Amino acid sequence: IALARALVKQPNILLLDEATSALDNVSEKIVQEALDRACKNRTTIVIAHRLTTIQNADYIYVLDKGNVIEEGTHETLLAKEGGKYQTMIKMQQSEKTIGTQDGLMNMAKAIAEDEEQLLERVRQLSESEAVDTNRRASTAAREKSVFLRLMKMNSPEWMFILIGCLACVLGGLRGPVFSILFATIINEFNDCKYDDVRRRVMITSGLFLITGAVFLVLHFFQFVAFGIAGAKLVSRIRSKAFACFLRQEVAYFDRPENGSGAICTHLSSNAAAIEDMVGTRLGVICETLSLSVFGFVLGLFFNWQLTIIIAIPFVLLLIISIIQIRLSSWLKTQSDLIYSQASTLAVEVITNMRTVKQLSMEYEVSRQYTNMVDQVLIMFWKPEAMFSLVLGLYWAMDSATLGLLYWRALVLVEKNEMDMSDVVMISAFGMFALEALKMVGMLAERIGKSFAAAHAFFDLFDRTPTIDNGSNKGQELTNFSGETDFNQVKFVYPSRPTVLVLNKLQLSIKSGQRIALVGASGCGKSTIVQLLERFYDVTHGELLLDGVDIRKLNLQWLRSRLGVVSQEPVLFDLTIAENIAYGLENIPMDEIVLAATKANIHEFIQQLPQGYDTKVGVKGSFLSGGEKQRIAIARVLIRRPKILLLDEATSAMDPYNEQIVQVTLEQAQTEDPSRTSLIIAHRLSTIRSCDLIYVLEMGRIVESGTHTELVQKGGIYYTMLNTQNNGH
Known part of the structure; x- marks a missing residue:
């Protein structure tokens, strides 16, 4: 959709900034083909960490610390022995091509089947908005003392x-x-x-x-x-x-x-x-x-x-x-509904101001905001005349x-x-x-x-929350091992009650295991992580930790045992040290430095004028995606979690940093033999050493085994790996 939005303007210059970094193999290939077509007959500047996406570029510049250190075509740079580009290519070519792409259509099956649910999602969304509006109006009208x-x-x-x-x-x-x-x-x-x-x-x-x-x-x-x-x-x-x-x-x-x-x-x-x-x-x-x-x-x-x-x-x-x-009370209730929508629009526009300006949408969003505010004016003129x-x-x-x-x-x-x-x-x-x-x-x-x-x-x-984040109730397991079981789990998001995300999921993770989840986008991988964090409760079935239903555990205790590094790192407008130690008290500076060193961010921090006292800006806006991700990893490592959840933790990094951080993450997973790790990955080269790999499709596990076993099966995992390596 974002690509279509860019192309509809028929631009003379197309800027692609990591356009496929967060996609699975099949989606990446589909989007990359679309990008290749879009680049014809127009000037294109591509920023990429996955070097397979720029092999056909007319000219490639290699940057290091703000300077161009190498330049040329893919072939000339690859022929330069010991060069930076050649080194990065070798890092990514960790596996050889195994076969052909005959199974590509099988991998795309999940995406095609999801299209059947698209209209249902749209219908459900409009209905939920109408129901919510009526609920808000009736709730506000209740008489109370x-x-x-x-x-x-x-x-x-x-x-x-x-x-x-x-x-x-x-x-x-x-x-x-x-x-x-x-x-x-x-x-x-x-x-x-x-x-x-x-x-x-x-x-x-x-x-x-x-x-x-x-x-x-x-x-x-x-x-x-x-x-x-x-x-x-x-x-x-x-x-x-x-x-x-x-x-x-x-x-x-x-x-x-x-x-x-x-x-x-x-x-x-x-x-x-x-x-x-x-x-x-x-x-x-x-x-x-x-x-x-x-x-x-x-x-x-x-x-x-x-x-x-x-x-x-x-x-x-x-x-x-x-x-x-x-009457004023009723008008206030109704106008607040409109003003809240206007405020949400304003926050969305300000948060995404770069996109708004790049698309020259200032007038349009101003018109939308004005129309919302004018609704209040129309609503008020008759009562105001009466007043x-x-x-x-x-x-x-x-x-x-x-x-x-x-x-x-x-x-x-x-x-x-x-x-x-x-x-x-x-x-x-x-x-x-x-x-x-x-x-x-x-x-x-x-x-x-x-x-x-x-x-x-x-x-x-x-209002009584369905999951009370402030509750002190629930069990706290004394010898928590991190053993996890999904028993016939079905799940739908409350905002999309007609879309079945997980369908009779049966998944078992033993203490100390390193488990990987792979599959096409939308198959339910990140949902599994959110259920483990208990952001949501399962709709049907059981989610057990050490044999205890997760709903019976103390919520604060549970989350203190989890370490999460997500695809989109979230930092607060604090110093780097405060972000790493966020939520912890009286953490020695030595531990903060040690965690940053493990996450391969210490040297970068030392180069900053204020070092660990440097403010990162709102949502970490002063840092690049890779730098934010490494600080987020340091924040997890300092907590020494019992269960480590990695949701595309290295997706925003270049090959050099990805390899170093990947080694760091593997060390974090293995330094405590009893630590359980759950890894979501699109880049299959990062999960070859996992104890067990589960392949998800349409909310179900369709394949499982080690890397070698899945390759020998020649199934969906084989196809995904084949598709990825053929890109190399």
């Missing part, structure tokens, strides 16, 4: 919450106290004909100042207390969410909605949104409730009729605010309520049922109550988003 759970999580800060609530309760007296003082001073100015009016006004003015100072202190404690409690809760939720993500099984991250972009958005924006419900804004809500309770009690005491006039719009606005919160109408209603309600209140007050004053000061006091309270509720109304949208974010977090907290 979110607020109570948040308060429970916030319980360590109960002292701050108590102080904040006490400040809110006392702060709620602000409205009634101000209303009484306001009515008093109006009445005093009305009585200005009396001589003592100046003294009374000064006293009331002083009370205003004292009230302001008191509520300044109360609001300070309110916002500080709720601010601290909210910040600590958000930090706690982020930490717990990250820990929950780490607990999840690998299959959880195979689902499209759980991509890296979506998870990063979840940890950042969703956690921050929760603070709108439990931080300083919770103080505003509590103060509004306190103000309303005190104010209505005071109003009912002085005149129940005017208080009812204020209560009707108050209750109406309260209902509207609740509806607005629920705008509601906000307008909030502001209009003040005037309408006061108009109705003064009309009724006029009637009551005319009947001498109340005096002017009571009218002023109740109307002042009404303005305070409605203003406070307007503040809550304007926060309703953010509060609704907080509820949606909290729902999402609690869904994560409540």
Whole structure:
């Protein structure tokens, strides 16, 4: 597909950087033939470790440490005795051609049969996406006592919450106290004909100042207390969410909605949104409730009729605010689905920026991202228009309520049922109550988003992983030998439930054996490694280690006994020494150097200005593929694993380094006679010395034996070896 993508542009210059390095023999031959056809009538630059792929090149340059040390055609370089190119060719020509390629079609059989499942995969993928979308929507819609759970999580800060609530309760007296003082001073100015009016006004003015100072202190404690409690809760939720993500099984991250972009958005924006419900804004809500309770009690005491006039719009606005919160919560849930897809796209584009730029896809990916974001805009414009109408209603309600209140007050004053000061006091309270509720109304949208974010977090907290990476349960075998048995194992990936990857696999590995798995791409080799690491559980059958079902073993203990070197080495943005000792504590530098020396990377590290303190960059971006792989091998060797799993461990190396590292790996396998090794390889020259070789096809073992026995059989292994050697 990548080759087709390059050719559809009809390029004048074709750049091939290890285009067939990770392919099995049959696939390599098919792709190499396609590459040979693609190179016609265009300038082609080929980077290759497998020298058989460049024998037909017009000119070959041999590089060493950034300099060209040899150049010429394949024939001229091969004729140069003692030359670098000739040496590398001899390293790869470790076996002679055994026969012809008559069995090639038999080896390609698995690839051809896989095509029958292709349409089923596509259909299943689209169905799973639809099911996942419905599941997410229904899950987020579940009603839970979110607020109570948040308060429970916030319980360590109960002292701050108590102080904040006490400040809110006392702060709620602000409205009634101000209303009484306001009515008093109006009445005093009305009585200005009396001589003592100046003294009374000064006293009331002083009370205003004292009230302001008191509520300044109360609001300070309110916002500080709720601010601290909210910040600590958000930090706690982020930490717990990250820990929950780490607990999840690998299959959880195979689902499209759980991509890296979506998870990063979840940890950042969703956690921050929760603070709108439990931080300083919770103080505003509590103060509004306190103000309303005190104010209505005071109003009912002085005149129940005017208080009812204020209560009707108050209750109406309260209902509207609740509806607005629920609608905002639903919109937040729906928009998060879209934003998570957009975030995943952004992460994918940034991660593969070189490919995006090489294909000149900047405009296209920008268009895709914009279209995703625009979906949220389309979704929001109607609710936002309604919210705008509601906000307008909030502001209009003040005037309408006061108009109705003064009309009724006029009637009551005319009947001498109340005096002017009571009218002023109740109307002042009404303005305070409605203003406070307007503040809550304007926060309703953010509060609704907080509820949606909290729902999402609690869904994560409540999820029970099928394989709990944080569990301390399970057996720890005292004398673990590494004996492994796959007993009639069937397996399908959860993301592809209709594709049978392993089909009644029967495989036995004795302690201390060196076992190799070979076969066409997609036959299930790497799946076997992932099952041993318990990234997934078998769908049917048993996987036994020392006779114990792998599901009964302690997961952390199990993985500490495994050493894995995969086809794609994974390094972290740390120093080289930290990457080698990653996950281990108090490792002496001598052991790190020893492991690096065994992995043939020590000399390279010494040449770096900062040596072992050199940062490798994100995903090891500062290093070449071979250098990353050797550091990954050193990371395994320092752990002294009981079971060594090598999944194409030398696929990214040139012949010179491959031979040295291969010797190192063989030493690592044999230095402990009881160490069990499982090797996945496409280059059959690397597994000739294995105790047993299993040939897989369509998830089953079709041949097994030593190298010599399989060659004598003349079956699939013979054909694979023949095909590879004919390339030489």
